Amino acid sequence: MSNTPIRVAVTGAAGQISYSLLFRIASGAMFGPDQPVILQLIEVPFEKAMKALEGVAMELDDCAFPLLKGMVLTDDPRVGFKDANWSLLVGAKPRGPGMERADLLKDNGKIFIGQGQIIDEVAAADARIAVVGNPANTNCMIAASQAKRLTPDRFTAMVRLDQNRAQAQLAKKAGVDLTAVKDIFIYGNHSPTMFPAFKHATINGKPVKEVITDIDWLKGPFLETVGKRGAAIIAARGLSSAASAANALVDHVRSLVTPGAIHSVAVKSEGRYGFDPDVWAGMPVKTTTPGSYEVITSYELCDFCKEKIALTNKELVEERAAVLDMIKG
Ligand SMILES: NC(=O)c1ccc[n+]([C@@H]2O[C@H](COP(=O)([O-])OP(=O)(O)OC[C@H]3O[C@@H](n4cnc5c(N)ncnc54)[C@H](O)[C@@H]3O)[C@@H](O)[C@H]2O)c1
């Protein structure tokens, strides 16, 4: 790690995810305990949002984080993304009770056209982008489609919350410590069609199916609970998940800068695991250096896995088709 601060741009900086996220970044949880950061906080150009952002910045000051070397508060994305090493695209309208993710597609998609163009123009040479705002995979595809300088591998979308949810559910069912569950990866969309591939997961080093012998639970309630967890939280809280989403983004970025980490990331598929080449789909990734990763392509897919992947791929292809005019226009 270097002593030069990393510039981290965060959109939706006055929103609920950011209220959990920013303090973790400033404390060193995302980039490590020796890495200083400058937070470049971006909000919409409305008085209420900017006022709320000032309040968040006051609280960040009041934490006296030694690693926080500066803050920029802005409603101008050109200022906010300037020289950013990481751009965390959280800002978007969240889904409310009863809303489907498809409803968000057009509204939120527009945001990512502009942000993709500006990041490509003004962010740092080593810029990397992580998309959280929903529908995250397709928003990431939209942002990447606008880039002429930055290559598609720089753009990732978050499926880490789904991986964490799946790991927690498997540990609970098996009655083991969370850390006993390994290699549970999320394939496809961050939506109820996602596929947590339990077949490849292990519990205390044994294949999941040897420990959880209730295959009907794995194929039914397990997939359903993980896939619909976002909606369950919205129904219970009246608001979408925030602290767990922020925590997952810390994990997503931390793993992407930690060589050897193996984790689920939505990346440009390039046809891997049977996905359409142009969609961003969750799949297992291994971080190779603090600035690069490779997709792990060695997992074999059973017929059940292929069926599930075909479903989530279909949804991603449909989402892409729904915004194709926007990204080509
Ligand atoms: N991928 C995931 O796992 C995951 C998990 C939870 C939530 N989400 C999504 O994250 C997004 C944010 O959720 P939240 O609960 O923080 O919402 P929120 O409404 O509390 O905050 C969103 C913030 O974004 C701001 N914003 C909107 N458009 C913006 C723009 N163009 N530039 C900068 N800021 C902008 C808003 O003013 C608001 O302050 C939602 O789309 C939500 O669905 C994703």
Ligand SMILES: O=C(O)C[C@H](O)C(=O)O
């Ligand atoms: O499902 C949602 O709309 C919120 C979020 O993506 C989640 O998974 O909690």
